[in-house]
Amino acid sequence: MESERIIFHIDANSAFLSWEAAYRLNQGEKIDLRTIPSVVGGDPKTRHGIVLAKSIPAKAYKIKTGESLFAAAQKCPNLTIVPPSYDLYLKCSNAMVDILKRYSPSVQRFSIDECFLDYTGKTLCKKSPFNKACEIKDAIKKELGFTVNIGISNNKLLAKVASDFKKPDMVHTLFPEELKKKMWPLPVEDLFMVGRATKPKLNRMGIFTIGDLANFDLDILKFKFKKPGLLIWEYANGMENSKVSPDSSVGMKGIGNSTTISFDVEDRKTAHLILFSLVETVGMRLRASNNLCSLVSVSIKSNKFSSSSKQRKLYFSTDSTNAIGEISCQLFDELWNGDPIRHIGVSVSSLSSNQRNQLSFFYPGDIEKDERLNRAVDDIREKYGKNSLVRSSFLHSGLKPLNGGSGSDSYPVMSSFL
DNA sequence: TCTGGGGTCCTAGGACCC
């Protein structure tokens, strides 16, 4: 039966900040960032100045993830700000997953700091899952130096909600029989998939708690919110039954890369160079995943923060950096209205396996030559480092030839669906 | 005043075909 499943949701507390703190203590630093008002944040000079993670003391100042460092510093003048180290975070995340896999082979990495673990059928005793979760939490703290919350229930949704209860370093349960008491009194925006656009709409309908939503007329919700209306109503009632599926790149839908540029781009040439720097890493990741794409999309955000995008379905599939780059530049030229540009992105989708037995008649250019070129570039970068080989057009341009695709290829896949 | 980056899914409108 369904109610027999036992699912854990493991959530690293203030992940980036905890990882930074644990690393710095290990390096001999005296102050633990977790004990003072502190945030991990980007550099405002390059227009990356937002809060990526906050300590619990910083949270007391109402500092929120995603807000500007400027706003955060206004709320808390003696705030300590440290820059992010993404490679470190990836290592911490991987180390956490390794520990979890000791307890069950069925571990799903949901984001860089969250995992689901299926503990079904591993115990006969009712009390045991709670004790086991405590054991996991303590093992992570002892071996890696940071704390996690673990939520336990019969499905992923409720386990995730449970892990968000009191923090840090805690284990909570949220079984269906506890739903009314533990989940229904919470504000409706605490529910997974109720975001900042939906909250005010629900509030205007008189829905303020998860319980209000759970007991609301489903037909009205479906009429007003379509499919998501049904989804959030089911979630409010604790209904969710997706499997814990170990990660793989099989289900991957697209690969994208975008950047906020430290200055406003006002000419086409510079924009094209930046596009190529983004496509370079997209192409490498695409080939590394053994996929071809047949949809290319370019997006831009102006210095006034208005965004627009243009995409094109191809009549062939490709993993060629040059092909994707040229199409991106075309799309950009058709899209751009001349406004100064703050942010540029490229993504590819409509992926298919790169088994080259059905090459399209429409594939432009010299296929074999281009394939050999891409393979050679990937090999050289694999051997001598990513920046060992760059496009000559970037020399003296003052721009980074490769943009994004940070660190390792095993960057976790995130999803907005459980 | 300043506002990141990487994803997935859904909707709505128009083109095109039967």
Add this chain to the structure above:
DNA sequence: TCTGGGGTCCTAGGACCC
């Protein structure tokens, strides 16, 4: 001559997640 639907594909934009 004027009228109708349904299905599928493509595109742009917006919702949500971390």
